[in-house]
Amino acid sequence: MFIKKNAEKWERYQKQPAPSPDETAERFITLIDDLSYAKTFYPKSKLTRWINGLAASIYQHIYQNKRQKLSRVFDFWKYELPLLFGKYHRLFLFSAIVFIFFVTIGVYSSKSNPDFIRSILSDQYVEMTEDNIAKGDPFGVYKDENPFNMFVRIAFNNIRVAFLTFLGGLTLGVVTFKLLWSNGLMLGSFQYLFFSHGLGIKSILVVWIHGVIEISAIIIAATAGFILANGILFPGTYTRMESFRRHARNAAKVMIALVPFFIAAAFLESYVTHLMSQTFDNKQNTGLPVWASVSILALSLLLITWYFIFWPIQLKKKGILMNNNGIVNRALNTHD
Secondary structure, three states: OOOHHHHHHHHHHHHOOOOOHHHHHHHHHHHHHHHHHHHOOOOOOHHHHHHHHHHHHHHHHHHHHHHHHHHHHHHHHHHHHHHHHHOOOHHHHHHHHHHHHHHHHHHHHHOOHHHHHHHHHHHHHHHHHHHHHHHOOHHHHHHHHOOHHHHHHHHHHHHHHHHHHHHHHOOOOHHHHHHHHHHHHHHHHEEEEEEOOOOHHHHHHHHHHHHHHHHHHHHHHHHHHHHHHHHHHHOOOOOHHHHHHHHHHHHHHHHHHHHHHHHHHHHHHHHHHHHHHHHHHOOOOOOHHHHHHHHHHHHHHHHHHHHHHHHHHHHHHHHHEEEEOEEEEEEOOOOO
């Protein structure tokens, strides 16, 4: 009865692939139940070995797909994203130069006109900062909020600004350019405010704990925006729509990959910068040692420059390439 009832089902499982992952999982569970019954009542029969073989085949299929998915994720971070970003190193350099130029304008304008800082940072922020400096707690702003709430707020805001910078590419880069301008002026004014009070080095040790990753990610987001604009303005041999589609896909991959960097920057700002700010509080002076800040700064800078600049160059030198399906290939080396 058991064999008659299920023989047709087993033959179907053997000959017809499952149409969906859910169906595959359901078949596997059904076969495990059947195998348990067969082992009890037909322990030495060919039937038991047949069912066992079917279950093993499905298990191997599930396991292989799982390994392929894990391998795909690994390849994306190790090869695909760096190689993709390497194609746009010139746009990255352009974004960095433009941003640094705007920061320089912010510093120069703040030095030339003290009111400029207030117009960029707001009267409220400048007065609060100067009040904190007078109290001997120049970086007290980083201690005014619950660290976890601060983490959520900063992470959300950074990701929002980055995606606006990216989507600015749809305006042929005009909005991306404008956001680089506003952020550059803000950073230049902010740093000059502290340098003008003799706190320049201390501000670097505190603020740039998270600032290295945060500012680098903003520049990379701007690069993604210019990738979009480039796809619209310079289609090359493709139709404009096809060029846009290809560049949009590449830019989106860059943006998705930036999310963990923004989360890391928000964590550093909320928890580590928070602690480092106490180091220069004349009343508490209980924060992290200076060497910890220098170490974080150095490691953050090393991570960004290695992953987005040197690693793509190294992969290219090794002849490692990605095809359209995201598979890693090693190009033939004529010198071997």
